[in-house]
Amino acid sequence: MRIAGSVVLVTGASSGIGAATAHRLAGAGARLVLHGRDADRLTAVAAATGGTALTVDLSGPAGARALARAAVEVAGQVDVLVSNAGRGWCGPLPAMTGAQVGEVVAVNLVSPIELTRALLPGMLARGHGRLVYVGSIAARTGVAEEAVYAASKAGVDGFAESLRFELAGTGLGVSVVVPGVVATPFFARRGRPYRRSLPRPVAPETVAAVIERMIVTGRAERHVPGWLAVPAALRVVAPSAYRWLAARFGGS
Numbered sequence: 001m002r003i004a005g006s007v008v009l010v011t012g013a014s015s016g017i018g019a020a021t022a023h024r025l026a027g028a029g030a031r032l033v034l035h036g037r038d039a040d041r042l043t044a045v046a047a048a049t050g051g052t053a054l055t056v057d058l059s060g061p062a063g064a065r066a067l068a069r070a071a072v073e074v075a076g077q078v079d080v081l082v083s084n085a086g087r088g089w090c091g092p093l094p095a096m097t098g099a100q101v102g103e104v105v106a107v108n109l110v111s112p113i114e115l116t117r118a119l120l121p122g123m124l125a126r127g128h129g130r131l132v133y134v135g136s137i138a139a140r141t142g143v144a145e146e147a148v149y150a151a152s153k154a155g156v157d158g159f160a161e162s163l164r165f166e167l168a169g170t171g172l173g174v175s176v177v178v179p180g181v182v183a184t185p186f187f188a189r190r191g192r193p194y195r196r197s198l199p200r201p202v203a204p205e206t207v208a209a210v211i212e213r214m215i216v217t218g219r220a221e222r223h224v225p226g227w228l229a230v231p232a233a234l235r236v237v238a239p240s241a242y243r244w245l246a247a248r249f250g251g252s
């Protein structure tokens with residue numbers, strides 16, 4: 001798919017991976033519709049990339065539907081969705097409130113589903129489009145004290161995998177990028193800094209470059225960094241060995 005001239009909606013573009021993706025895609029000539037929650041940071045990214053800023057809270061399902069409507073209103077259509085907005089939560093499960101569970105699931109899983117539902121009919125009618133979801137290695141390997149976050153991202157995995165089968169032959173592509181650890185404000189916001197030595201944090205620009213490539217090629221999946229595909233695959237083909245190794249070298 002050609003990025004130049006295509007309308008790309010990037011959620012969570014006010015920070016981290018989303019902001020880096022906005023800059024990357026602006027360089028490739030995309031017409032950007034940029035979503036975030038913090039109006040000041042989002043406006044700054046929009047000003048630097050020539051995008052249109054839409055400020056919406058995605059902690060309820062109505063937010064995603066309102067965002068999809070507003071994006072089509074300002075740009076006429078959406079050719080590519082980069083579903084990136086997300087939030088973490090880290091700590092013992094009993095310490096998590098019901099409201100916090102609801103917010104993590106709403107932002108990370110329900111909103112991508114609702115955005116897709118709203119934008120899909122237009123993409124199908126035009127016969128082309130890309131749906132790119134930012135998942136997480138947490139969904140593939142499990143991470144202690146991030147059970148709800150991991151479950152929300154595993155939901156995205158299952159949703160995207162199924163949708164890819166459903167959309168075969170339509171001209172639409174479905175991609176999931178699976179980052180490990182990315183140097184963004186994500187960890188400060190989830191309430192616990194990242195302390196492990198592996199995987200080493202990558203720059204958000206590295207993930208943005210993978211997202212750009214996925215839009216062009218429609219490739220189904222990429223881990224970032226690529227070696228993370230090994231523990232993810234080991235968990236599937238040799239789960240006992242994976243758990244033995246993870247218990248010794250893993251953790252949150």
Ligand SMILES: NC(=O)c1ccc[n+]([C@@H]2O[C@H](COP(=O)([O-])OP(=O)(O)OC[C@H]3O[C@@H](n4cnc5c(N)ncnc54)[C@H](OP(=O)(O)O)[C@@H]3O)[C@@H](O)[C@H]2O)c1
Nearest residue numbers: 012014015016017036037038057058085086181182184186
């Ligand atoms: N950083 C990592 O190590 C890592 C690893 C794997 C996967 N990921 C995933 O990558 C994606 C981007 O994360 P990031 O690392 O770039 O983190 P980030 O810098 O904290 O950015 C998160 C983005 O999501 C938006 N967002 C959060 N809650 C929202 C809500 N309730 N309504 C609307 N927007 C909301 C934020 O908007 P505001 O800033 O405007 O509030 C921000 O634009 C997330 O889906 C995350 O789960 C990150």
